[in-house]
Amino acid sequence: MIATTDIAQLCFHCGNECPDDHIHIEEKFFCCDGCKTVYEILDQNNLCNYYEIEKKAGNTPQISRFDFLDNPEIAKTLLDFQNESISKVTFYIPTIHCSSCLYLLENLFRLHEGIERSQVDFLKKQVAVTFNHNVAQHGISFRQLAELLSSVGYEPLMSLNDVVKEKQKPNDRKLLTQLGLAGFCAGNIMLFSFPEYLGLQDDTYKLLFGYLNIVLAIPVVFYSASSYFESVYKSLRKGIVNIDFPILLSILVAFFRGTYEVVFNHGAGYFDSVTGLIFFLLIGKWFQQKTYHFLSFERDYKSYFPLAVTRLVMGVQESVSVSALKKGDKILIRNGELIPADSLLYKGEARIDYSFVTGEAALENKELGDFLFAGGRQVGGTIEMEVLKDVSQSYLTQLWNNDTFQKEQQSRIKVFSNLVGKYFTFGVLTLAFSVATYWYFQDSSKMLNAFSAILIIACPCTLSLSYPFALGNGLRILGKQHFYLKNVDVIETMANCDTIVFDKTGTITTSEGAKPHFQGKRPLSVFEEMLVVSLAHNSSHPISQKIKEISHEKQFLAIEGFKETPGKGIEGKYHGHLVKLGSGNFVNSSLEKEFNSFSASVAHLSIDDEYLGYFALPNHYRADIEKTIKNLGENYETYLLSGDNQHEKTHLESWFTSKEHLRFECSPHEKLSFILKLQAQGKKVIMIGDGLNDAGALKQAEIGIAVTDDTLNFTPMSDGILSAEHLKDFPAFLKYSRFALKLIRFSYIFSLMYNCVGLTFAVQGTLSPIVAAILMPLNSITLVGIASIGMVFKGKSLFKEK
Template sequence: MTTTAQPALRCYHCGDTCPDQPVQLGDKAFCCAGCRTVYQVLSDHQLCQYYDLNQQPGVSTKNGPQTARTAFLDHPDIVEKLLTFSNETTATTTFFVPTIHCSSCLYLLEHLYKIEPGITQTRVDFLKKQVHVTYQKTQLTLRQVVDLLTSLGYEPLISLTDVVQQGQKPTYRPLLYRLAVAGFCAGNIMLFSFPDYLGLDDPLFKQWFGFFNLLLALPVVFYSASGYFTSVWQSLRRHVRGRLINIDAPILLGILVAFFRGCYEVLFQHGAGYFDSLTGLIFFLLCGKWFQQRTVDFLSFERDFTAYFPLAVTRLSGETEEPIPVANLRKGDRIRVRHGELVPADALLYRGNGQLDYSFVTGESVPEPKQPGDLIYAGGRQLGEAIDLEVVRETAQSYLTQLWNNEAFTKKQSRFRSFADGVGTYFTVIVLTLALVVGAYWLLFAHDPARAVNAFTAVLIIACPCALSLSYPFAMGNGLRRLGQQKCYLKNADVIEQLAACDTIVFDKTGTLTGSGERMRETACAGNKALSVVEAFSAPLTSYERALVAAVVRQSVHPLSRQLTSHLTDAPVLAIEGFTEVLGHGVQAVVDGWIVKVGRSSFVTAEFVPDVSETTAHVSIEHLYRGCFQIPVAYRPGLNAMMTQLAGTYQLHLLSGDNTTLTSNPLLAKWFAPAHMTFNCPPQAKLDRVKALQAQGHRVLMIGDGLNDAGALKQADVGMAITDDTIQFTPASDAILDAGSLTQLPESLRYSRFGMNLVRFSFGVSVGYNLIGLSYALTGHLSPLVAAILMPISSATMLAIAAIGMRSWRK
């Protein structure tokens, strides 16, 4: 009596083999109570899409959460070291989670708020296996967050040596071991195959050397190629839920066909088998895998273009202010943060009253009051008077970049990236079908088994979409570094594609085309003669009144405020309170008991006061209008040549908040068409103007200083914020450009278009390679060994095109 072996019952959650008495829930079987619990949690919160997103299995929870192991997280000192931000109600932290491995993991972890309402936001960095968690301290503790992740099978690796900031360095040792075994065995198999190569007829040599080759092939197939077995097995375990088999399946099938064909020939003495070709094939496949892994790790761990982040912070030496790059900030440095500026590092407040907006970090825009002695976390934006801080912990610029890349400010994904990521979806099915058809043809119709094996295996090996999916990130990664060296920092690689697609550029004027500070005192339009602020007051300001005005404008980073601050450097420093800045209108504060306002005439007084120059700052003290400062327009050098270059390719527009006229500034008439200039334009009008251009079908690049035009920057297809020795920028921008590099804008835009053309070219080469390789493999004349050599060469070629092309570009 014969019995039919029953297939092993698999756990619905993790895919492991269930015991003889599985844990049941309805018609679903689980290997343990932990997996059943996870399934119940996901089901109760409508998150079962987790099981439909990827071939890979869920994470086994057989060991169950061991809450005693996390008891150390009840100690406040330890919790403080692990938090990246904390206030009375909200905290954020970053965990390294080694078990993140597929899109299902991303889906579940980014929807934790549905399972635990106390978690307000989670973001996952897949390549670094990091989870950024924001939670409500009134509802959860850090220990409870860790226990929740552990119960779902995603136990964080927690280390007080700052594992997250240091990152996890890639390791290639297991792959190198498999590569070494494959190379050693392949070399010896070729030696034992020499009698066959030389046509020697000694049957003893053929028989014994054939057996030696078979023995040497075993570790290559079952150890060196074990990664293919694991990958395909994990895919097949989930294929029952309607997923497609992954891309390693054709390669493994080709390996097994060649191996069993060789075993048949050796064991039944029909020939020497294909072990030399098979082991050489696996060796070169592993070489390609090593190369691709190194490439991915390079993109993940060597993206140190954050060192070019063009932001500065004001460091104090006594009472002397010195702008330095954020990257040069060190523990113990004292810094000054003005209204609207970002706190770049964790610091103690020692002078002034803080009003910190942490919407970058928590999403909550309600300012938090801070007193001297309070700890202020990086990422907060000061709203109010200038504050002085002492840095207590250096913050990696990657943290500021993480805040900048918050999904709330992220625009639509690149269509090229979406295409490249989706190439492999049906690729495996097509390749398997072609291989079966051509193998059947040569075997059944041409009666040529040797050619059938060659054709079948070569088709499975040579077809590879890997180069297609690698060319985009590799080219864009090099583009990011190149632009970063030119002090043009892009939020992510997709911005290069968006830049290349723009056909319209909208400029803000003040702080963008014009500047502030000593380096802007001379301008080409004035014959390189120094310009100075003109004081137009009914009676000259007294030294005390000048000190009142200086105390107010000193708190602001607006270009006009900074120009006035530079003009009033001789004024003594007075304490202020109640500082406020109304975007697009002006600033006010109470100084030494006096209410001082500086800005538009409509902001400082109810009387009608005509502007007497292109840029005017009106002043009132205790509601009494005193007069105005006439501030000269200092255009950045090199603008004329830049505008001439841009006008040939782009439609140029100007949005200005001041009262500039064409008669007062003929340069603007030279650069912009009259219909493309809008003056007296408040922030909302700038945003509406960008919307109108987009409604006409234009792809808009908006360039501003991030102060009065944050809404327009966010609305534009690409928003580029200009920075001029400040840490003032808006998260809505897609790029940050150092003001000194503004005239390199035409080159950066040409480079972005060149980069996208290069990606298109590499896509075309990759498609051509696959078509030519497949057409030759179908004839049965292409050896699997040659195919294995060509596949990594094709990847190397695609990456070389992307890397060398992006690096060798010239104007």
């Protein structure tokens, strides 16, 4: 009889052991029908590259029920956004664990045509999915989407207690366990090695302590250092040698060399060095991770948007920070303003632009009683709403960072770091093996010390620390100064710009100051004045808001068909009376020139196509703005683009670097064309505007900064939001950004000097691996300290409280 041996058959999808071999497709075996189904789904949609990225990376699908998602009320509490056809939701998926997960989850659109896009946040184990919920039009329902994710092994964890936000908290338990184990074992190994340190030769205990050290070292090497094994294994499978490779090589060489010496009674081995090395490496990793989490926490939850919204209290309007809004508050949103929180519409005609959320600028008409999601922009007249959910500033940040509005700019510092990291590892390996070969023939006792020390001390990972820590702290500190930036790359780009372009109205001028006065053929009647005030009430433009103040009435007429044309004016009807307010051409005035002869911002008025005159708003410039622009002109070329007339040109010429740099009566399109012209000349442009009539210019410029007073009128095209009262500090902000790049370059030089000095001792074989292991995290901590403390102290010196 021929003996047979049972060989465990592993599931092709998830890697678990198959109970038998009856479930299979050709030569691929599966542990259950669920894994087989997942494979068939992936195979039918040409997504089997999933298995090439990571073998047996799948998760066994769980049987789950999502019937509750068919309930519209429950679904509404879980969805981030929903309109007539599109829904957006963020799932927390705890089974996300590798690059294969990332590949599959970002290709969900290939599994069902109703899924439009999906984006994974790997660290938070979240996936944001945008889908067409109209099943009749080849869409997918919320329940079906959850079931589809479950069927491919990625069951979303959902509850009504906002589990997504709860699960964003970082979990350091595994790292702390690995660190604790490494510290415990390293301490005991050093205790057992005391006779060796003191030169005491006792053969009775030498062998016993040696074997005890091996036993203590095994869990440290293969558990505490497991992340290095995983990192190197994954990179090698992709044909890449990453920066963890020399560290892991050093650990394994020291461990197996020590084991050899103990087993063959040649010595005590190097277990104190290898466990100490791992312990201090994990300390450095823990420190880096905690600092990243701190910056992330500051970014997501403590960053201050210098924005406000109009809250209604007993019919009285007041301007409050968006973070002060609470459930049940009544708020007023004007044309062009953003809805800061999920709310219920109870007054006005809502036409909402959800391009912030969907990336598509399609207007949606809403009726009284409709639910309005945060992130939409009102296009039309004033609306009033009741807040149903507290404001989530992290959600506003997520919308602002929508990929649709990102500019394709590559960081030169990041490119440099990646290039150095790519070739540095091969250089270190070459040097380590060369030195080891040299000492093998000269003095073999120094070979292992030299080899290990070189691999440890010359770690290029420090190059990747300075950039995020310096700019991350810069982002946080600038936010405290009411200058809120989209991401850290904006600081670098801003530091490299050489040209600054200002908008005029609402940017260098303010609506505060003298009230506008009307000049026309006759005084306005009470009814006509009320028509004008009610029309202006619907606009967030600075001139409109000042015109609204000519009346002390708190009740306004219900303007119908309100429309605002950027750069021209506003119009609307009340009981058939057409009211227009704006430029002369906009109101079709043939008499404009008769009333256009003084220095002020002007808004012409016509009612029922009869030109009545104009409102003159004397220019009131922001405090210290002349000094600010002249200060900037010392280092930058400064320009002014304005939609107003040229009456202020003579007054403003001395502020800017050249008289030719002032342009008036510019339409939004002409502002955009001017930015393009400057860029064609090789200029790197910062555009500063109010975001109302210059959205195109803000988007086109290398850096677009929206200046805001007290409204939610910033644009997704902007890279920064600046509180208007801090515009005078802009030269200091630019100086701070340039300092950040200098600090990063200094840290690179420091790291290079450290590597050179350390390698000088390492190649001589006089540097112990454990000393190198201590110096490596100390170097990382020093670099983080230089980046973080340097940015903090520079910030304090530049932004002293007045």
